[in-house]
Amino acid sequence: MTELSTEPILGWRLWHVRLHGDEYRLESFTWHHVSWPPMRRFEAGCALHRDSAPVGDHECGIYAFRTRELAEDLLRRYTGIRQRYGREYHELPPVRHGRPIALGSVSLWGRILVREKGFRAQYAYPYELHLIGGDDGIARELRGRYAVDVSRD
Amino acid sequence: MEIGLPETEREIEITPLEEPVPATAPIEQPVEEPVEA
Numbered sequence: 001m002t003e004l005s006t007e008p009i010l011g012w013r014l015w016h017v018r019l020h021g022d023e024y025r026l027e028s029f030t031w032h033h034v035s036w037p038p039m040r041r042f043e044a045g046c047a048l049h050r051d052s053a054p055v056g057d058h059e060c061g062i063y064a065f066r067t068r069e070l071a072e073d074l075l076r077r078y079t080g081i082r083q084r085y086g087r088e089y090h091e092l093p094p095v096r097h098g099r100p101i102a103l104g105s106v107s108l109w110g111r112i113l114v115r116e117k118g119f120r121a122q123y124a125y126p127y128e129l130h131l132i133g134g135d136d137g138i139a140r141e142l143r144g145r146y147a148v149d150v151s152r153d
Numbered sequence: 154m155e156i157g158l159p160e161t162e163r164e165i166e167i168t169p170l171e172e173p174v175p176a177t178a179p180i181e182q183p184v185e186e187p188v189e190a
């Protein structure tokens with residue numbers, strides 16, 4: 001049976017920050033050139049299920065982790081930096097120059113499929129962002145474009 | 154993103170009273186210089 005609620009879920013995820021034309025946009029971490037629209041919800045889509053995504057027994061939907069730690073762990077695996085001097089690396093790892101990444105929380109709503117480590121959602125919008133490997137100008141641009149708080153290293 | 158095993162999946166439906174999409178950008182708080190007494 002489907003649970004019903006009016007309170008959006010807050011998940012955690014990563015985005016690439018890439019230029020689209022002459023403006024920086026949040027882009028899906030796993031799907032290239034899929035940018036998140038500013039000031040309107042991002043909607044899940046699926047080649048098979050169209051706008052019925054997310055669907056059970058499939059992998060479609062907008063993904064997010066339950067915790068910031070899980071998103072940070074993905075970032076460490078992505079950069080390949082898990083340890084430093086033989087010790088577990090707890091800081092956020094550096095990213096390649098000119099390839100900024102945003103780590104942040106994201107509001108999720110609509111139909112949501114919940115698993116033990118995260119969610120597949122129908123609708124999403126960034127809630128708060130932390131920019132890694134970008135400068136003040138990019139942070140300011142993202143803050144203005146998506147209308148959310150953006151901090152940076 | 155590895156969010157866990159599909160067998161553990163359960164479904165919820167969230168219909169917010171208002172969509173969590175901001176209408177205007179947050180205001181940047183100016184940093185005030187400390188003033189000596």
